Amino acid sequence: ILLFTTALLLAACTPMQPALSIPDTQKKEPLAVKGRQGLLINQKLSFAEFQTTKVKRSWTKGGNSRVGVGNNPINGVYIDLISKEYIERKQTFSFQLSDSINNVSDVYGASNFNAENLVLGSNPNSVINVLEDLYGRNDFSENVFYLQVFLNNETQPWELLLDNQASQANKNYVGFFAKDTTHYYTLQPLTKLETKQGPRSTLMGSVGFEIFNPNNEVVAAVSLMDNGLVYLLTEDPNERFLLANLCAALLLQQNIAE
Numbered sequence: 001i002l003l004f005t006t007a008l009l010l011a012a013c014t015p016m017q018p019a020l021s022i023p024d025t026q027k028k029e030p031l032a033v034k035g036r037q038g039l040l041i042n043q044k045l046s047f048a049e050f051q052t053t054k055v056k057r058s059w060t061k062g063g064n065s066r067v068g069v070g071n072n073p074i075n076g077v078y079i080d081l082i083s084k085e086y087i088e089r090k091q092t093f094s095f096q097l098s099d100s101i102n103n104v105s106d107v108y109g110a111s112n113f114n115a116e117n118l119v120l121g122s123n124p125n126s127v128i129n130v131l132e133d134l135y136g137r138n139d140f141s142e143n144v145f146y147l148q149v150f151l152n153n154e155t156q157p158w159e160l161l162l163d164n165q166a167s168q169a170n171k172n173y174v175g176f177f178a179k180d181t182t183h184y185y186t187l188q189p190l191t192k193l194e195t196k197q198g199p200r201s202t203l204m205g206s207v208g209f210e211i212f213n214p215n216n217e218v219v220a221a222v223s224l225m226d227n228g229l230v231y232l233l234t235e236d237p238n239e240r241f242l243l244a245n246l247c248a249a250l251l252l253q254q255n256i257a258e
Contacts, residue, residue: 018207018223019192019199020231033228036251045252047230049100050244055252057093097248103241106150111164111253112143145253147177149245160246162187164253168205175209177246185246186212190221209250211243222247 020028031047045052091112098104147160162175167189175187189206192199208223220243223229230247232240 016207016223016225017194017229018190018221018225019194020190020210020218020221022218022233026233028231028233030223030229030231033230033251036228037226045095045248047244047248048232050097050241050248052248053096055093055095093252095248095252097241097245099237099241099244101237103152103238105152105241105245107147107245107249109145109147109249109253111145113146147246147249149242149249151242151245158183158242158245160187160249162250167209171206177211182214184214185219185243188212190223211246219243220247222250224251 017030022028033045033047035043035045035052043055045055092108092110094106094108096104096106143164145160145162145164147162148157149160150157156179158177158179160175160177163173166173167175167187171189171191173189176184177187178184187209190208190210191206192201193207207225208221208229210218211220211222213219219232219234219239221231221233228251230244230251232243232247234240234243
């Protein structure tokens with residue numbers, strides 16, 4: 001009985017891992033996440049060599065060292081996709097991320113808003129226009145997640161558009177994280193778990209996302225179960241930092257309103 005109970009406890013303490021669509025020979029060490037659950041006051045997130053500052057929620061006029069979702073700090077041109085009316089609501093957050101080689105970023109996110117709040121604008125590099133150019137689509141549901149990531153001293157952000165509703169209902173859904181038509185990544189739902197019998201489909205919805213480069217290679221993944229797990233499958237330090245920002249934001253989105 002003692003051995004059986006111990007085995008159950010060990011199984012319960014072992015985090016379930018998603019099944020990634022990469023070769024079995026490829027290294028895929030999961031990075032444990034700290035700070036995702038528990039008391040969210042003064043919340044900080046960390047994994048591997050990456051750590052955030054305190055996560056700020058319900059910001060309305062930017063913060064940290066950037067203006068954020070709203071104005072370009074250089075020429076005052078609107079680069080966001082969200083109406084200013086929405087930004088004044090509560091479903092927003094911001095943080096800075098840093099690593100061990102002095103990279104630093106400013107990240108601004110907004111979640112749970114209707115596609116009607118999107119502003120199509122004239123900026124050709126805005127993610128919704130890039131998405132239209134590459135895929136010919138800009139249809140979204142009533143639960144969209146939008147993100148801006150400013151790296152170091154760059155003034156043009158990487159932008160994410162993710163339809164939370166579609167990513168849970170459609171295993172073939174594709175999200176989009178882009179800077180322009182040349183520099184972009186796609187996100188696809190993780191719908192299988194690793195088991196002793198091999199990959200098994202989840203009962204419902206997705207458990208996270210795989211992140212693909214333009215060559216359709218998996219370069220990162222994030223599990224949103226429990227405390228969360230991050231997989232960074234690229235050795236390029238700059239790409240690792242960029243994708244760490246994306247993974248951190250995805251991990252924080254689920255408790256954005258708490």
